[in-house]
Amino acid sequence: MKRSATPFAITVAVLAFFYLPIVVLVVNSFNASRFGGEWSGFTLQWYRKLLESPDIWHALGNTLTIAVFATIGSTVLGTTAAFALDRYRSRLQDAHYLLVYAPLVIPEILLGISLLLFFVALKVELSYVTIVLAHVTFCVSYVAMVVLGRLQDFDWSLVEAAQDLGASPWVTARDVVLPLLAPGIAAGALLAFTLSVDDFVITFFTAGPGTTTLPLRIYSMIKHGSPPLINALSTLLLALTTTTVWLSQRLLKEAR
Amino acid sequence: MxxxxxxxxxxxxxxxxxxxxxxxxxxxxxxxxxxxxxxxxxxxxxxxxxxxxxxxxxxxxxxxxxxxxxxxxxxxxxxxxxxxxxxxxxxxxxxxxxxxxxxxxxxxxxxxxxxxxxxxxxxxxxxxxxxxxxxxxxxxxxxxxxxxxxxxxxxxxxxxxxxxxxxxxxxxxxxxxxxxxxxxxxxxxxxxxxxxxxxxxxxxxxxxxxxxxxxxxxxxxxxxxxxxxxxxxxxxxxxxxxxxxxxAPQTSFVAAFIGDSNFFEGVVAEVTDVEHVLLRIDGFDDLRAFNDKGLHEGDRVFLSVRPEKIRISRDQPLGGPDHNTTRAVVDDVIYLGTHTRFWLRAGEYRIAVEQQHNRFVLDEQPIRWKDEVWLQWHVDDGFMLERYAESDEALMAIPPQRVGESNGALEDGGRG
Amino acid sequence: MAETRGLLERRHEPWITLPSFLWLVVLFTIPAAIVFAIAFKPSDPFGGIGAGWTLHTLRSLGDPNYPAILWRTVWLSVATTALCLVLATPTAYFMARVAQRWRPLLVLAIIVPFWTSFLVRIFAWKVVLHPEGPLKHALAALHLVPQDGSLLYHSGAVLLVLVYTELPFAILPLFAAAEKFDFRLLEAARDLGAGPFRSFWTVFLPGIRRGLITATLVTLIPALGSYVVPDLVGGPTSEMLGNKIAQRTFSDRNLPHASALSALLALAVLVPSVLAIAMSRRGEGGRGAKP
Missing domain, CATH: 3.40.50.300 (P-loop containing nucleotide triphosphate hydrolases)
Incomplete structure (x- = not known):
């Protein structure tokens, strides 16, 4: 059967669409011209300037700290949620599933404003703590879905086999369930980490005055700052993302 | 044990x-x-x-x-x-x-x-x-x-x-x-x-x-x-x-799940001796069977006979009190290498018979579709079931009468 | 489902359910309820929430400004979703049919932008569409846009960048569905006399129906709530509901008003979600495609 060339052409166009702006951005980060309209020579000065901006490094530090706490919290809660959803069928789990699923299909801005109003209503001062609470809340759902997907492929007869061979519930959990699910849990944690690092909207609503994270910093740079610096920063972030994606793909492959 | x-x-x-x-x-x-x-x-x-x-x-x-x-x-x-x-x-x-x-x-x-x-x-x-x-x-x-x-x-x-x-x-x-x-x-x-x-x-x-x-x-x-x-x-x-x-399957389920069988429904016409009964089954001359259940005259029975216990022949076999003999018409012949399976019609019943090829088949004059033949089995090879359910017949590999009339067992992929 | 003894028995259910359940009730359900409640509160002059209850805030949504913004939000989101589906479906089809060894590479090519910083991807378009940027120069040289025209700060730019940010989210569920599709069905359709387009339309699309529903939801809902894209590449004539919510929250500090707008957005999101659930339920009835 002769295959139509249209899907191929569209796929190529889509990939070009995806990468064109990214290439322009990366190229411009090495462009000596301030506005990037034309090429005025190769330079690393924007990267040097970036290294010399302490506020960016400060923001990055905050972002990573928030992400570490958010990842730990959401991985624990998301994993237990996935186990509960996978193992039990009850009214409680129907409600539980709705609770876990809803944050995934609600626009970020609604999550952001509702948390802001919640903290205002409780008279909680906005700070890094409120950001972490907000991040855990939306990351739980993602972790739960990733781990749940893994659990659906999980062969529960292995648990029975372990018990059959004399392993106590605790030994079964430690020696059989956790090692087999570790790649799935790690993939969920990695997703939570990147979501937390990248989040702008929810952070924007739950951050107090003076609080800053990398996305908040980038946003204000886009609004008021110097484009070449953002080019350089974006290129670094892209390199980081690509490495992370590559790593996570390897993790998932190992899980199979 | x-x-x-x-x-x-x-x-x-x-x-x-x-x-x-x-x-x-x-x-x-x-x-x-x-x-x-x-x-x-x-x-x-x-x-x-x-x-x-x-x-x-x-x-x-x-x-x-x-x-x-x-x-x-x-x-x-x-x-x-x-x-x-x-x-x-x-x-x-x-x-x-x-x-x-x-x-x-x-x-x-x-x-x-x-x-x-x-x-x-x-x-x-x-x-x-x-x-x-x-x-x-x-x-x-x-x-x-x-x-x-x-x-x-x-x-x-x-x-x-x-x-x-x-x-x-x-x-x-x-x-x-x-x-x-x-x-x-x-x-x-x-x-x-x-x-x-x-x-x-x-x-x-x-x-x-x-x-x-x-x-x-x-x-x-x-x-x-x-x-x-x-x-x-x-x-x-x-x-x-x-x-x-x-x-000696006791129920139609066991008889049909393990191997195939023919089921006949009738009543006890007469208790002939301590061990045997005479049965009245529609479409057949009086059939006899081994009475291990202590049945009485008038009891309703379901008789089960395995296909390989029935012998098939063109010529009328020697009878005798130990054998049930009946006539039937060939409906279908399926050659399966080690044996041949026949489907025959006798009265309302469709009967399966299996014949082992312990001789060289090509030399024999084969039994064909529409031939009228004789069937015979030893009275002790018929078993009275204790329970019968029509649905159990679907467990056997009976071929469909027409396209589309296939039975459940075949669609399940048959059984080992 | 068989119940395993020892590990995760029935009696363990509350212990493993409650941590995430309570967390989400406190930090998701209660805040969502608060949004609806505060919409009925008056504002106070210090940017807080006043005492008592009022319908004043809701009434102010009748302001002629809002229907225009709501309408723009809806059409931009629907157009974004439609464009995403039109581009993503053939791409997913191609990815599912391409030789096995190319597939991981293609998936990676889709995932990298999916994982790339959201702000960076928007900023990249700001660079491309910049008045002094390469695209503007090229188009102006071809006399396709006037020399002093702008590629930025209007609804067209917002639509373009929305499609760009949402497209990977549309491709991935469609690809997952297409990968499970039995392509021999297309051969059967061709064998029975359907042309390539007709078999794509009557066999392939119904076959990936669940993927289409998911893709629609994951593009439409974020588009309806988008705030950053219109904020960065749009102008005053391309504001969306999200911009208004942020504006009322941060610039005007009128939280009841922001709540009322959020409640409106929540309802706008609820409609397609309920529709999608109803549609996928109907799909489970096992009805085949109509020829």
Whole structure:
């Protein structure tokens, strides 16, 4: 059967669409011209300037700290949620599933404003703590879905086999369930980490005055700052993302 | 070894002979166990005794309760009511890790994150046996299953047959009192299945422990087991040695599930002597049958005759009081190499007959479609059923009368 | 489902359920309820929430400004979703049919932008569409846009960048569905006389129906709530509901008003979600495609 060339052409166009702006951005980060309209020579000065901006490094530090706490919290809660959803069928789990699923299909801005109003209503001062609470809340759902997907492929007869061979519930959990699910849990944690690092909207609503994270910093740079610096920063972030994606793909492959 | 074991006492009037409560001496005892899933009675008041060292098989279609019964013995399921005893001790409430019972799982359930060696050593390791002792035991097992060269491979790097051997070694290293096998051959292809069947038999002879084997494949059950319990709808339909089950099926389910059979419905016309009755069945001259059920004149009966017990011939065979002889017209002839299957019509009945080719077929004048022929069987080869259900006929491999009229058994892919 | 003994028995259910359950009730359900409650509160002059209850805030949504913004939000989101589906479906089809060894690479090519910082991807378009940027120069040289025209700060730019940010989210569920599709069905359709387009339309699309529903939801809902894209590449004439919510929250500090707008957005999101659930329920009835 002769295959139509249209899907191929569209796929190529889509990939070009995806990468064109990214290439322009990366190229411009090495462009000596301030506005990037034309090429005025190769330079690393924007990267040097970036290294010399302490506020960016400060923001990055905050972002990573928030992400570490958010990842730990959401991985624990998301994993237990996935186990509960996978193992039990009850009214409680129907409600539980709705609770876990809803944050995934609600626009970020609604999550952001509702948390802001919640903290205002409780008279909680906005700070890094409120950001972490907000991040855990939306990351739980993602972790739960990733781990749940893994659990659906999980062969529960292995648990029975372990018990059959004399392993106590605790030994079964430690020696059989956790090692087999570790790649799935790690993939969920990695997703939570990147979501937390990248989040702008929810952070924007739950951050107090003076609080800053990398996305908040980038946003204000886009609004008021110097484009070449953002080019350089974006290129670094892209390199980081690509490495992370590559790593996570390897993790998932190992899980199979 | 006890040959007659039991079904619960209250089921069928006609079962009252030969049934018994499991004897105290039985190694494994199920006492009136039941298990319900929602509206389905997976196991319905089953009592059963299994002797020490026996190779026992639970046979039945999927959903008949055989696996649930096995899982109760392993400890993965709790019965809603009733008790499970092992060597006289009530183990109903004992968790699986504390039972001297090990299982070969349907897909083997080998740990994918551990090597062959670590899989086999799992039991002794969690039992906190000294490291050196575990290694020695594992080496012995590896030698036994001839897999020393594969000890450090991951389980996804070995073949299906090797996986089964590892699963057996992983169970046997714990020196269980009973080995449970949950359809262990289902995942293998036909050739390998036949080889592993022989291996299982050898393992049983070597270790001499009790085997409880669950299968839906009558061939596996027949060839391996000392005794078979045929299950249907959570109950035991019949219990006995393979030959008893096949030669003397008590119900239409057993007759149809294990091999094929012809069923005739009629009434007892006359009790001719102590052992035989004369039957009146529409469309036939008086047929005689062996009366092991103590039937009386006027009783309604269902007669079952296996296809290979009926002889087919062009010429009228010699009669005699020991034989039933009748005329029939050939509907269909299917040549199957080792034998030929005939479908014949006699009165309202469609009769299946199987003829072994123990002579050179090409020299004979073959029986063809529409030929009028003679059928004959020995009166002792007809069996009166204790229970008959028309739906059981769907279990057999009867070809459709017309395209589209196929029966359920064929669409399920038939049975082993 | 068989219940395993020892590990995660029935009696363990509350212990493993409650941590995530309570967390989400406190930090998701209660805040969502608060949004609806505060919409009925008056504002106070210090940017907080006043005492008592009022319908004043809700009434102010009748302001002629809002229907225009709501309408723009809806059409931009629907257009974004439609464009995403039109581009993503053939791409997913191609990815599912391409030789096995190319597939991981293609998936990676889709995932990298999916994982790339959201702000960076928007900023990249700001660079491309910049008045002094390469695209503007090229188009102006071809006389396709006037020399002093702008590629930025209007609804067209917002639509373009929305499609760019949402497209990977549309491709991935469609690819997952297409990968499970039995392509022999297409051969059967061709064998029975359907042309390539007709078999794509009557066999392939119904076959990936669940993927289409998911893709629609994951593009439409974020588009309806988008705030950053119109904020960075749009102008005053391309404001969306999200911009207004942020504006009321941060610039005007009128939280009741922001709540009322959020409640409106929540309702706008609820409609397609309920529709999608109803549609996938109907799909489970096992009805085949109509020829």
């Amino acid at each position: 006890p040959l007659t074991s039991a079904i619960g006492p209250q089921h069928h009037r006609s079962f009252e002979q030969g049934e018994r409560v499991p004897a105290v001496s039985d190694f494994i005892q199920f006492e009136n166990v039941s298990r319900q899933y929602g509206a389905v009675r997976a196991v319905d008041n089953v009592s059963l005794g299994i002797a020490k060292g026996e190779f026992f098989s639970l046979l039945g279609p999927s959903g008949c309760g055989k696996t649930t019964l096995l899982r109760m013995l392993a400890g993965f399921e709790r019965p809603d009511s009733g008790r499970v005893l092992l060597d006289g001790v009530d183990i109903t409430e004992l968790p699986p890790e504390r039972r001297k019972v090990n299982t070969i799982f349907q897909n083997y359930a080998l740990f994918p994150h551990l090597s062959v060696r670590q899989n086999i050593g799992f039991g002794p390791t969690v039992a906190k046996r000294p490291r050196r002792e575990v290694d020695e035991e594992v080496d012995k097992m590896l030698a036994l299953i001839q897999m020393k060269d594969h000890a450090d491979k991951r389980v996804d790097q070995i073949s299906g047959g090797q996986k089964q051997r590892v699963a057996i070694a992983r169970a046997l290293i714990n020196k269980p009192a009973v080995l449970l096998l949950d359809e262990p051959l289902a995942a293998l292809d036909l050739k390998l299945r036949q080889r592993m069947l022989i291996e299982l038999d050898m393992v049983h002879d070597q270790v001499g422990i009790t085997f409880v084997f669950v299968t839906h494949d009558q061939g596996e059950a027949m060839s391996l087991a000392d005794r078979v319990a045929v299950m249907n709808h959570g109950r035991i339909e019949q219990l006995g040695r393979p030959v008893e089950i096949y030669e």
